[in-house]
Amino acid sequence: MTTITRPAGTVSVRVPAKINLQLSVGPLRADGYHDVVTVYHAVALFDEITVSAADRTSVEVTGEGVASVPLGPTNLAVKAAAALAKATGRRSRSVSGGSSGRGSSVGSSGRGAAGGSGRSSFRGSSAGGSGGSSPRGSTAVKIEIRKRIPVAAGLAGGSADAAATLVACNELWRTGLSPSELAEIAANLGSDVPFALAGGTAVGLGRGEQLTTALAAGSYDWVLAFGATGLATPDVYAACDRLRAARKSGDGVPAATPPELSTELMAALRTGDPAEVGPLLSNDLQPAALSLQPLLRRALAAGKEHGALGAVVSGSGPTCAFLASDADAASELAVGITGAGVCRAVVQVTGPAPGACLVDSGIAT
Ligand code: ATP
Numbered sequence: 001m002t003t004i005t006r007p008a009g010t011v012s013v014r015v016p017a018k019i020n021l022q023l024s025v026g027p028l029r030a031d032g033y034h035d036v037v038t039v040y041h042a043v044a045l046f047d048e049i050t051v052s053a054a055d056r057t058s059v060e061v062t063g064e065g066v067a068s069v070p071l072g073p074t075n076l077a078v079k080a081a082a083a084l085a086k087a088t089g090r091r092s093r094s095v096s097g098g099s100s101g102r103g104s105s106v107g108s109s110g111r112g113a114a115g116g117s118g119r120s121s122f123r124g125s126s127a128g129g130s131g132g133s134s135p136r137g138s139t140a141v142k143i144e145i146r147k148r149i150p151v152a153a154g155l156a157g158g159s160a161d162a163a164a165t166l167v168a169c170n171e172l173w174r175t176g177l178s179p180s181e182l183a184e185i186a187a188n189l190g191s192d193v194p195f196a197l198a199g200g201t202a203v204g205l206g207r208g209e210q211l212t213t214a215l216a217a218g219s220y221d222w223v224l225a226f227g228a229t230g231l232a233t234p235d236v237y238a239a240c241d242r243l244r245a246a247r248k249s250g251d252g253v254p255a256a257t258p259p260e261l262s263t264e265l266m267a268a269l270r271t272g273d274p275a276e277v278g279p280l281l282s283n284d285l286q287p288a289a290l291s292l293q294p295l296l297r298r299a300l301a302a303g304k305e306h307g308a309l310g311a312v313v314s315g316s317g318p319t320c321a322f323l324a325s326d327a328d329a330a331s332e333l334a335v336g337i338t339g340a341g342v343c344r345a346v347v348q349v350t351g352p353a354p355g356a357c358l359v360d361s362g363i364a365t
Pocket of ligand 1: 075151154157158315317
């Protein structure tokens, strides 16, 4: 038997990607945001975060898309650790300042300069303090992020890392916040962060952060097709607004209406039958994503040709999610989509997956 030994004061948390089974987007609000109604679904594609007590804060990222992950204080995992520290009254330690790369080099913007997959790291300014599990000690923490969730892919990978860091630091620092207290901090970090904590299948209102668990039966087999390049969420919302404005002035199409939950989709989810769910997948951001990456149209068509029960762009894209009737059909679908040459890579995953959860803790009890 192999025994994995973690150093004392080390906590690892696994956190899933999300797709959106429904994403309805309301009109642009005066404050620049949009109200949404969404049905989140967590899938078994996980990032893993390991945190440990350190003399100064550092972030190290390995795996999928590391070159696009910020390594300084704007990394959502760093923000999450700082938010938890602030909320629980631990001494705050700055993570701004210079960075020195370990592994691949770190650019002046704080982003790694490596290729699509590899290793990048950031070390913040030196900070004293013992860290570890002392009740009100230092907030300096070493954060290691192993990414499997592609970046800027509509899968909320950054939000997932934030959620995982909240859970990990809550354990490392023994701050003892309840799930609902963590969810409150999560909502301030980003719209998708509370769902990454919760997992499963859930309805999101407001900016998506007001969650209600959905009554969903069964499990679902999905194929995810990843785009060659990412899409920035603000760009996709802006394209959505432009398309809607053009329709309004050009052809009398009514303005975007307040979003509503699809009762048909909710009923289908209660049956647990993928054949019922597939045709009801919907995303108001899909036309905008297609306008920015026209190849996605071919990806969606390829999935349908190879037997997908439903095909939809996830969130702001460019990942396309295809629903299959079972695991064997998903395997065939994955082969068909790969053969069509319309995406960078495909993975086969199941959903719903659990939210951020502890996989390993070297904390003595
Ligand atoms: P959104 O959550 O805005 O819809 P997304 O799911 O499409 O976005 P993410 O992978 O969350 O995409 O990345 C969005 C941006 O967040 C990236 O471009 C990146 O610069 C930034 N980011 C900050 N921290 C992280 C992180 N830990 N992992 C990935 N991206 C991060």
